[in-house]
Amino acid sequence: MSAAPPKPQRPSSWTVRVREAGVAALPPEKLLPDGQPTYVASWIYVFGVASIASLVVIITSGSILALKGPAWWHYTGVGHFFNSIHMWSVELFFFVMVVHLWGKYWMAAWRGGRTKVWITGAVTFLVAVPTALTGYVSQQNFDAQWISTQAKDGLNSVGVGAFFNVTNFGQMYSYHVLLLPLAVVGLVTAHVLLVRTHGVVPPFELDKRAVALPAAAAKADGSTAAPAGGAQS
Amino acid sequence: MSRVGDLLHPKDDTQSWKGRYAHYDLVKEASIAVGVVTLLAILLAVLLSSPDDKPSTIAQWSREMPVNFTAAAAKELAGTSGTAGYGPPYNHNGEGQHAAFLYPQKWLGVSHPINTANDFVIDPLKTVPNDPALASAISQYQAAPEKTQKAWGEAYAKPLEEYETALEEKKTPPKAVGLDPSTGAVTVQASGAGPIPTMMSGLLALAKSGGLDGSLLTSKQFFQTDYTKPLLFMADGGLLAERAEGQHLLGGQWGMMNETGSYPGQPWLWLYALWYQVEPFKSSANADILVMLVMGVLSLAFICIPLIPGINALPRKIPIYKLIWKEHYRETRSSA
Numbered sequence: 001m002s003a004a005p006p007k008p009q010r011p012s013s014w015t016v017r018v019r020e021a022g023v024a025a026l027p028p029e030k031l032l033p034d035g036q037p038t039y040v041a042s043w044i045y046v047f048g049v050a051s052i053a054s055l056v057v058i059i060t061s062g063s064i065l066a067l068k069g070p071a072w073w074h075y076t077g078v079g080h081f082f083n084s085i086h087m088w089s090v091e092l093f094f095f096v097m098v099v100h101l102w103g104k105y106w107m108a109a110w111r112g113g114r115t116k117v118w119i120t121g122a123v124t125f126l127v128a129v130p131t132a133l134t135g136y137v138s139q140q141n142f143d144a145q146w147i148s149t150q151a152k153d154g155l156n157s158v159g160v161g162a163f164f165n166v167t168n169f170g171q172m173y174s175y176h177v178l179l180l181p182l183a184v185v186g187l188v189t190a191h192v193l194l195v196r197t198h199g200v201v202p203p204f205e206l207d208k209r210a211v212a213l214p215a216a217a218a219k220a221d222g223s224t225a226a227p228a229g230g231a232q233s
Numbered sequence: 234m235s236r237v238g239d240l241l242h243p244k245d246d247t248q249s250w251k252g253r254y255a256h257y258d259l260v261k262e263a264s265i266a267v268g269v270v271t272l273l274a275i276l277l278a279v280l281l282s283s284p285d286d287k288p289s290t291i292a293q294w295s296r297e298m299p300v301n302f303t304a305a306a307a308k309e310l311a312g313t314s315g316t317a318g319y320g321p322p323y324n325h326n327g328e329g330q331h332a333a334f335l336y337p338q339k340w341l342g343v344s345h346p347i348n349t350a351n352d353f354v355i356d357p358l359k360t361v362p363n364d365p366a367l368a369s370a371i372s373q374y375q376a377a378p379e380k381t382q383k384a385w386g387e388a389y390a391k392p393l394e395e396y397e398t399a400l401e402e403k404k405t406p407p408k409a410v411g412l413d414p415s416t417g418a419v420t421v422q423a424s425g426a427g428p429i430p431t432m433m434s435g436l437l438a439l440a441k442s443g444g445l446d447g448s449l450l451t452s453k454q455f456f457q458t459d460y461t462k463p464l465l466f467m468a469d470g471g472l473l474a475e476r477a478e479g480q481h482l483l484g485g486q487w488g489m490m491n492e493t494g495s496y497p498g499q500p501w502l503w504l505y506a507l508w509y510q511v512e513p514f515k516s517s518a519n520a521d522i523l524v525m526l527v528m529g530v531l532s533l534a535f536i537c538i539p540l541i542p543g544i545n546a547l548p549r550k551i552p553i554y555k556l557i558w559k560e561h562y563r564e565t566r567s568s569a
Binding site for chain 1: 245248250252254255256257258259260262263266267269270271273277278279280282285287288289322323329330337338340342345359371415459460461467468477482484488493496497499500501502515521522524526529532536537540545549551553557558560562
């Protein structure tokens with residue numbers, strides 16, 4: 001009679017535990033899915049990815065400006081061109097993000113346990129505002145002079161001016177190129193991971209309609225019942 | 234449940250999707266989006282560029298508006314300027330703004346101390362070399378009792394204020410203030426102003442040479458990035474406001490959400506700027522804190538939308554979702 005096979009030992013490594021927890025929460029096929037529910041078929045969905053794309057352009061153009069220093073764009077044509085790209089990508093970022101937020105509001109995209117998805121998105125918008133403001137007051141031109149001397153009163157009135165001085169270029173530049181972008185990127189990452197975890201919010205009255213559809217039905221256009229990563233909660 | 238009940242406590246019957254999935258290439262879509270936004274940003278940059286109006290300097294201000302500069306400097310010395318009476322975080326000369334029992338400006342204290350008489354006038358004047366008359370005037374001023382300093386300051390400031398008011402009202406300015414257009418020198422006929430005329434002439438000369446710009450920036454160390462002092466001094470004068478008015482940047486013109494030229498500026502601050510255009514904020518001495526508190530509450534509400542009864546039920550009641558998921562509903566109807 002042969003002995004029972006030894007039980008596989010659970011590794012005690014912290015690293016393994018973190019990895020296993022990460023993979024369990026968000027397996028690779030869910031993180032990078034190759035299928036989306038068929039209801040994800042509207043132009044409004046473009047504005048989420050457009051927000052991230054704008055952020056990529058902002059960070060890239062901002063990094064180029066940071067590489068050359070804050071004065072570069074004032075005295076070179078190339079620098080001014082990159083500053084223009086940076087400025088317009090910020091305008092695009094806010095525009096697409098606002099459309100994205102309105103779209104998500106009218107979808108009530110917090111339904112089905114997605115409250116944190118909404119909260120991270122809303123906080124991202126609110127943190128993006130001072131990120132842009134610190135950029136405007138770091139420009140070293142008349143706009144920076146005027147905006148900083150105006151903005152100080154609001155911030156001083158609630159005590160924020162005591163530790164966040166908009167007329168201190170050095171402090172504002174640090175906030176603009178490092179601290180606040182780090183916060184925005186962190187929030188966007190959390191937001192996207194939450195979207196991947198919970199999936200895109202289904203339409204209203206989904207329960208009745210989903211049941212009416214045969215789960216295994218496959219369409220001629222290639223849509224399937226559950227592709228890799230498609231099983232979303 | 235009643236209609237009101239529906240609105241206040243919407244039922245969340247959202248279930249996991251058990252229907253079909255369409256093929257989707259996430260990485261491809263993201264790459265295309267980055268490409269499109271990059272092209273759009275480049276196109277806007279090429280066609281519209283970006284604003285870059287040169288900053289003002291104290292030297293420019295003193296050369297272009299010598300009387301305005303002298304009037305502002307006299308107020309800094311007398312402690313009657315906007316910065317001198319601002320309160321925290323710059324000094325203890327005011328309580329700052331408050332809303333009901335909330336005094337956060339006062340509670341956070343003075344973190345960037347500024348004594349306008351010393352920092353903006355007396356200390357910079359002390360850096361002027363080889364001017365015995367000026368050195369004597371400074372000594373005389375500093376040795377005088379506070380009451381005398383105040384009397385000198387008021388005697389000197391009065392004709393300057395009358396001059397500025399006359400200019401604003403487009404009237405003939407009083408002759409007590411003279412401006413030599415060729416040299417830009419300002420003379421103020423003020424009896425009982427003590428050493429102040431000598432000090433102000435010295436400060437105007439220092440400002441025109443560009444020395445005051447550097448003097449206000451340099452304090453404890455060689456490398457400086459803090460422009461608080463020169464900016465606050467300039468904000469007490471008329472040059473920044475005059476330029477801002479020409480560019481539609483004043484508070485009553487939707488303020489700092491605009492930008493020089495016809496550029497969009499920060500339109501996302503529209504709601505913040507809006508409150509300053511309406512009562513009771515518009516005329517309130519505590520407008521800043523009131524607007525900030527309103528925006529704080531609204532921001533919190535924005536974050537908490539999923540939890541706010543009524544607001545979180547509106548999307549279900551106003552069927553914009555039918556437009557968004559038009560294809561889905563059409564497909565579902567045809568399958569049923």
